[in-house]
Amino acid sequence: MIEVRGLTKRYGKKTAVDNISFSIQGGEIVGFLGPNGAGKSTTMNMLTGYISSNVGTISIGGYDLLEFPKQAKQQIGYLPEVPPLYMDMTVREYLNFVYNLKGCKFPRQAHIADICQVVRISHVYHRMIKNLSKGYRQRVGLAQALINNPEILILDEPTVGLDPKEIVEIRNLIKRLGETRTIILSSHVLSEIQAVCERVIIINEGHIVTDALTEDLARSAAANSRYAVRVAAPEDQVVPVFSAIPGMLHVEYVGCMEPGTVDVMIEAEKDTDIRRALFEECAKRGWYILVITPVGVSLEDIFLQLVETPDLEGPARLEETSGMPEPSETTETEEQK
Amino acid sequence: MGAILKRELIGFFKNPSGYFILAIYALLSALFFNLFVILNSTSYMGGYFGIWLTLVSMIVVSVLSMRFFSEEKKHKTDQLILTSPLGLNALVLGKFFGGMIVYTAATLLNLIYVVIIDWFGKADYGLVCANLLGTLLLGACLISIALFVSSLTESSIGAAAGTFAVFFLMMMADFVAVFLPSGIRTVVARLNIFLEYTNFMNGEISLASVIYYLSLTALFLFLSVRIIERRRWR
Structure with missing residues (x-):
């Protein structure tokens, strides 16, 4: 459907x-x-033909974007980071304008009414866009992308700046739309990608760092079992003793949070229940295990490992993530363009 | 092109801006009509059209230019238009005809003055027709230049100021031409698009002037398309 080869933009x-x-x-x-x-x-702006690449080719549904821009663009619905809305128009005027702009051939009223129903904006159809909330504006933006029933939807950070309820709604909507369409969704929010996408392309500083199925990525991350352990034991003995346990891959000293105890992070081979061996080893030496918490590796960790740059160290690193945390949604925008 | 044209008209007439432009035009033209026709006790409107109304057109088209492309870029709606299957030619032509409709509406306000003249004396219809045609042709040329300047900048104020500056420089072209070597003197002098209006002012419709204005309009529309195309490569 989409073929991108050697794309470069300076x-x-x-x-x-x-x-x-x-x-x-x-x-x-x-x-x-x-x-x-x-x-x-x-990248999204290049895919949609808004800007040109310096080098490389893009083919959309078999049409080269430069040679056959009309045919290629006809197959794409694009929702940019900032929804391209005319504030002085009503939703009705705006969608009719987009209908004309795209040279849509479907029956006008029925087509627009269908889309309004799908993105749930029928009740604001006659209102001025400038009077709508951010969530509704985003929906109108999505409605615009859906006009002419494109086979490909390109959505640039579709949930930025929305409230949590709206985020869930928009995500569900995207999933529903994805049943019949090809969707490219950009985001800097990992949970979003994990919730919606089957495949993830991680990009950093203009390079593709990873291109894998979300499932595989999560599985490879969860391949080893990790635990955070607090044990009442002599500080200097814990790491060597634990490291000697068969099946143990890695023991990392974390620190001393309670007097007389040691906190370590352990990582064992997959399919080995290290907890039993750990218990026996401690019992043998008269050490008490006070805390043992499984630590899941999330997409977040993989992401940070892949894109890690010096300024991402420190607070930005999520050390202990059990399960998938909900990262805070930010409204930052890319400085690009 | 129809979609863009319709959008332009909604933009002009659902906002104060379209009426604001018409109001400026009405105010300035009424002022000059009073000063140079009524107070002179003359029914000759050539001077009013040829000198004063061209000045009004310059101002009004400069204001008009604020809405062309800079506004789209500011609100990021250019992303919608440039990623749609619509070609750049249709985009520029839609914008051009949108501007032309507002400009024509403004120009038609002058018919009120013709009625006034006719009420108290005798209006020279031939002269008026030639001047109306000339005003529209000059307007088309000015609007295409405004489109070109607007495609170069992202700021609305920049577009208006830039457009007016270009008009002013063109007006000065034949003064500057005097100091230039004879070879390019004629060419530079011809850049003064207002000079070409003299024929219409005298009630003559010369084919050469019509072609001059139309070809300049086409040239600047073409340049606007090229500029927008080029921006995408940067």
Whole structure:
């Protein structure tokens, strides 16, 4: 459906996107993940023909974007980071304008009414866009992308700045739309990608760092079992003793949180229940296990490992993540463009 | 093109801006009509059209230019238009005809003055028709230049100021031309698009002037398309 080969975009001396290639099959929901400024929006703008690449080719449904822009663009519905709305129009006027702009051939009233129903904006149909809330504006933006029933939807950070309820609604909507369409979704929120996408492309500083199925990525992350352990034992003995347990991969000294105890992070091989061996070892030496907590590795950790740069150290690193935490939604926008 | 044209008209007439432009036009044209026709006790409108109304057109088209592309860029709606299957030619033409409709509406306000003249004396209809045609042709040329300048900048104020500056420089072209070598003197002098209006002012419709204005309009529309195209490569 989408073929991208050797795409490069430079803004002056800065290379925003550097020689990236990927292909997306029909019906896939692909997440485009990366920190702010990684080149996500730039890539999306190139995919939709808003800006041109310096090098590389993009083919949409078999049509080269440069040679057959009309045919290629007809297959794409695009919701940019900032929904492209005319504040002085009503929703009705705006959607009719987009209908004309895209040269849509479906029966006008029925087509627009259907879309309004899908994105649930029928009750604000006659209102001015400037009077709508951010969530509704986002929906109108999505409605705009859906006009002409494009096979490909490209959504750039569709949930930024929405409240938690709206976020869940928009995500569910995207999932529903993805049943019949190819969707590319960019986000810097990992849980979003995990909740919605089957495949994830992680991009950092203009390069693709990973391109894998979300499932595989999560599985590979959870391959080893990790535990946070607090044990009442002599400080200097814990690490060597634990490391000697068969099946143990890694023991990391964390610190002393309670007097007379030691906190360690242990990682054991997959399919080994290290807890029993750990208990026996401690019992043998008369050490007390006070806390033992399983620590899941989330997509968050993988992401940070992959895109880690010096300024991401420290507080940004999520050390103990059991299960999938809900990262705070930020309204930062990419500085690109 | 129809979609863009319709959107332009909604933009002009659902906002104060369209009426504001018409109001400026009405105010300034009424002022000049009073000063240079009524107070002169003359029924000759050539001077009013040829000198004063061109000045009003310059101001009004400069204000008009604020809405063309800079506004779209500011609100990011250009992302919608440029990623739609619509071609750039249709975009620029839609904008151009949107501007032309507002400009034509403004120009038609002058018919009130013709009625006034006719009420108290005798209006020269031939002269008025030639001047109305000339005003529209000059307007088309000015609007295409405004589109071109607007495509170069992201700021609305920049577009208006830039457009007015270009008009002013063009007005000065034949003064500057005097100091230039004879080879390019004629070419530079011809850049003064207001000079070409003299024929219409005298009630003549010359084919050469019509072609001059139309070809300049086409040139600047073409340049606008090229500029927008080029921006996407940067």
